[in-house]
Amino acid sequence: MTDSRRDQPPPAPEPLPIPVVDNHCHLDIGRDGPAAALADQISAATRVGVDRLxxxxxDLDSARWTVGILDEHPALLGGVAIHPNEAPGHHAQGELDEALTEIESLAAHPRVRVIGESGLDYYRTGPEGVDAQHESFRAHIEIARRTGLALQIHDRDAHEDVLRILAEQDSPERVVLHCFSGDMDMARECVRRGYYLSFAGTVTFKNARSLRDALAVTPLDHLLVETDAPYLTPSPHRGQINAPYLIPHTVRAMAETLNVAVPTLCEALSANSEQVYGPW
Structure with missing residues (x-):
């Protein structure tokens, strides 16, 4: 017997007292079917205090779609990249350079403020794809430097290589570790380098003690929050479809871990987002 709740959108949480930014979401992706209407997703988020996304x-199709909708929706800024799991396929076809050239061209849109998500993923891509991921990651770092845009990092089971390559390539001024998944030592090292750590719904999971420990040692001025929607739905709705309007659950869990008032954290998250991405 299936759990019918999985396919149902969770109820809206109590609105946040001060608006924040969902600094990483995929509004074009549906999890078990087509994505919800874009205007509806933005409206639902705004009603609970998530007024910027x-x-x-x-990937190329998603990057093109992103650029195409930015001028229509003032609540949105955009990011474009070739995901590390997409890079080996482009490389095998001899098309990685061409794809990267298009990403840099799309990044010229004034409402694109992010190169990302790029990085390394050793969970879904085996050893045969590592060289292509490294090549793509280094190229994205250089695109971020040339364009002056923030760089958002995807890091799955690749902490040491991500930090090493960022150091070797002379990372851009603003670096965000999207869906941070490291431990306290990695959090401290990222802060030392001036990176921002973005926490997703995973920080609310019961088994995520090490992630909350990493959050606890991260200063407020290095923190961001995200959904990674439609994935990584926060507790108490883990397993259901995620969306930006659910971010208040994550914000409140973060505030509890940090032992700060929710309005204080909201102010920091909003200010940090505009520091990284500029005004909406």
């Missing part, structure tokens, strides 16, 4: 396009 960063839409991430992480």
């Amino acid at each position: 960063v839409q991430i396009g992480c």
